Amino acid sequence: MTMNSASDRSTDVLVIGGGNAALCAALMAREAGASVTLLEAAPRPWRGGNSSHTRNLRCMHDGPQDVLVGSYPEEEYWQDLLKVTGGKTNEQLARLTIRESSTCRGWMQQHGVRFQPSLSGTLHVARTNAFFMGGGKALINAYYRSAEALGVHIRYDTPIDRLELQEGRFVAAWSGDQRFVAKSCVLAAGGFESNREWLRQAWGVNEHGEWPADNFLIRGTRYNQGTLLRHLIDDHHADSIGDPTQAHMVAIDARAPLYDGGICTRIDCVSLGVVVNRGARRFYDEGEDFWPKRYAIWGRLVAQQPGQIAWSIIDSKAIGRFMPPVFPGTVAQSLPELAQALGLDETTFMQTLNDYNRACRPGQFDHTVLDDCRTEGLTPAKTHWARPIDKPPFFAYAVRPGVTFTYLGLRTDDSTAVHFEGRPSPNLFVAGEMMAGNVLGQGYTAGVGMSIGTAFGRLAGTRAAAAALGFARPPAGSDLCAAGAPHASA
Numbered sequence: 062m063t064m065n066s067a068s069d070r071s072t073d074v075l076v077i078g079g080g081n082a083a084l085c086a087a088l089m090a091r092e093a094g095a096s097v098t099l100l101e102a103a104p105r106p107w108r109g110g111n112s113s114h115t116r117n118l119r120c121m122h123d124g125p126q127d128v129l130v131g132s133y134p135e136e137e138y139w140q141d142l143l144k145v146t147g148g149k150t151n152e153q154l155a156r157l158t159i160r161e162s163s164t165c166r167g168w169m170q171q172h173g174v175r176f177q178p179s180l181s182g183t184l185h186v187a188r189t190n191a192f193f194m195g196g197g198k199a200l201i202n203a204y205y206r207s208a209e210a211l212g213v214h215i216r217y218d219t220p221i222d223r224l225e226l227q228e229g230r231f232v233a234a235w236s237g238d239q240r241f242v243a244k245s246c247v248l249a250a251g252g253f254e255s256n257r258e259w260l261r262q263a264w265g266v267n268e269h270g271e272w273p274a275d276n277f278l279i280r281g282t283r284y285n286q287g288t289l290l291r292h293l294i295d296d297h298h299a300d301s302i303g304d305p306t307q308a309h310m311v312a313i314d315a316r317a318p319l320y321d322g323g324i325c326t327r328i329d330c331v332s333l334g335v336v337v338n339r340g341a342r343r344f345y346d347e348g349e350d351f352w353p354k355r356y357a358i359w360g361r362l363v364a365q366q367p368g369q370i371a372w373s374i375i376d377s378k379a380i381g382r383f384m385p386p387v388f389p390g391t392v393a394q395s396l397p398e399l400a401q402a403l404g405l406d407e408t409t410f411m412q413t414l415n416d417y418n419r420a421c422r423p424g425q426f427d428h429t430v431l432d433d434c435r436t437e438g439l440t441p442a443k444t445h446w447a448r449p450i451d452k453p454p455f456f457a458y459a460v461r462p463g464v465t466f467t468y469l470g471l472r473t474d475d476s477t478a479v480h481f482e483g484r485p486s487p488n489l490f491v492a493g494e495m496m497a498g499n500v501l502g503q504g505y506t507a508g509v510g511m512s513i514g515t516a517f518g519r520l521a522g523t524r525a526a527a528a529a530l531g532f533a534r535p536p537a538g539s540d541l542c543a544a545g546a547p548h549a550s551a
C-alpha cells in the first residue's frame with residue numbers, strides 16, 4: 062500500500078471526478094473551509110469529462126435576466142421535465158434542481174464563468190437556457206483556475222477503481238496501489254456511457270440477431286467507464302436507480318468518431334423533414350415537439366432500427382432553419398436519385414415519401430411554435446412542421462445512436478448521500494451523472510444535465526464539508542451561496 066501526498070496531508074474532502082459536478086462540489090467544500098483534493102481520471106488536456114462538451118444550462122427565472130428572455134417559472138420547468146420523463150422522476154429532487162438553477166448563476170460568475178445569449182435558429186432555447194461563453198470547455202477551465210486559486214489540490218491521471226468503506230462510512234479511495242484517505246467524499250465520476258462492454262451487456266441482442274450497442278458512438282469523454290458505479294452497486298450493495306439501457310442518446314452523424322465527437326456531430330434537421338430506416342420506412346413522429354425536448358430520444362429510436370442506422374431527409378426549404386452539420390450531407394436533384402445514392406430500396410423510399418407528401422395538410426408553417434402543419438391519415442403521423450418534401454435539391458444525413466450519458470445511477474435524496482439498503486451514508490455523497498437517474502428516469506430536455514450537476518454538485522460539496530468539519534447538517538433548501546470563504550475570481 063502506497064501512502065501518497067494526498068493522504069499524508071489528510072484531506073477533509075475527497076472529490077472523485079473532474080467535470081462540472083466534481084468542480085462545483087470541490088469549490089463549495091473549499092468555500093465552506095474544508096481542505097479538498099480532487100482526483101480526475103483523465104490527463105490534464107482531457108480533463109473535464111462530458112462537461113467540457115456542453116453549451117448551456119437550463120434555468121428557472123421569473124422575468125428577463127441578463128442573457129435570458131421572458132420568464133421560465135418553476136411550474137413550467139417541472140411540467141417540461143414531467144413530460145419528457147413520462148413521470149419517471151423524483152418530484153422533490155427535480156424541484157430542488159429547478160430552484161437551484163435560478164440562483165446558481167451569480168456563484169458561477171464569481172468563479173469566472175461567463176454567459177452569452179443563445180444563437181438563433183437552432184434550438185428554441187433563448188428563454189430557457191443560459192449559454193456559456195466559450196462553451197463547456199471555458200466553464201471547466203474557469204472552475205479549475207478558481208479551484209487552484211482557492212487551494213484545491215488537483216491530481217490528474219488518477220482513476221479510482223475502488224472504495225474502502227466501513228458500514229456505509231467512507232474511509233479511503235484506491236487508484237491501483239495508491240490510497241487516498243479523507244473525512245468525507247463526493248462521487249462525481251460520470252455515468253458508464255464510455256464502457257462499451259457494459260453497454261453491450263445492457264442492450265443485449267435484438268430480434269435481428271444484432272448487438273445494437275456495437276453500433277453506438279460515444280459523444281463525449283472516453284473516461285466515464287462506470288468503474289465506481291459498478292463497484293458501489295456490485296461490491297458494496299449501494300442502492301441504485303434507473304435502467305441500464307436508459308440514456309441521453311442523440312441521433313448523430315454516422316461519420317462521427319467513436320469518442321469525443323461532441324456537439325458538432327449533431328444532426329438538427331429531423332423536425333424539418335422525415336427520417337427513414339434501412340427499410341426506407343418512417344418510424345416516428347419527427348414533429349412531435351420542439352427539438353430541444355425531442356432530440357435526445359432519437360438516438361434510442363435509431364438504436365431500435367435494424368442496423369442501428371437511419372437517414373434524415375430534407376429538401377431545400379429546410380436550409381437555413383437549422384445549424385448546418387460540419388460535414389455536408391448527400392445531395393441529389395431528385396428523390397429517386399437520393400434513394401440510389403443512399404443505397405435504399407427506391408420503390409419503398411418513393412412510396413414512403415409520396416405517402417408523406419400527400420398526407421401533409423396545408424397550414425401556417427412556423428418552426429418557432431407548435432404549428433398546424435401536420436399530416437392526416439398517415440402512420441406514424443407528423444404532427445407539426447409537416448411540409449411536402451418537394452423542392453430540390455434534396456439532402457440526406459446518415460445518423461447513428463450517439464450516447465451522451467447513461468441514467469443508471471446511485472439512489473439519493475436531498476442530502477445527496479449515497480444510500481446502502483435504504484440508509485444514508487454519513488460521509489459519502491454523490492452528484493452529477495452518477496445520480497442523474499433520480500431526476501431523469503428517461504427522456505431529456507436540453508440543459509438539464511448541467512442543472513442537475515450544478516445543483517447536486519454544490520449541495521454535495523456543502524454536505525461533504527459539513528460532514529468532514531463536524532458542522533450540523535445544513536437545512537434542506539438553505540441558500541447554498543451563503544457558504545463560507547471568499548470567492549476566487551479566476
Ligand SMILES: Cc1cc2nc3c(=O)[nH]c(=O)nc-3n(C[C@H](O)[C@H](O)[C@H](O)COP(=O)(O)OP(=O)(O)OC[C@H]3O[C@@H](n4cnc5c(N)ncnc54)[C@H](O)[C@@H]3O)c2cc1C
Pocket residue numbers: 077078079080081082083100101102103108109110111112113114115116117118119219220221222249250251252280281282284285286287288289322323324465466492493494495507508509510511512514
Ligand atoms: C457532446 C455533449 C454535449 C452536451 N451538452 C450539454 C449541454 O449543453 N447542457 C447540459 O446540461 N448538458 C449537456 N451535456 C450533458 C452533460 O455533459 C452532463 O450532464 C454533465 O456534464 C455531467 O457532469 P458530470 O460532472 O456528472 O460528468 P462529467 O462531466 O462527464 O465528469 C465526469 C468526470 O469523472 C472522471 N472520472 C470518471 N471515472 C473516474 C474514476 N474512476 N476516477 C476518477 N475520475 C473519474 C472523468 O474523467 C470526468 O472528468 C452534454 C454532453 C455531451 C457529451
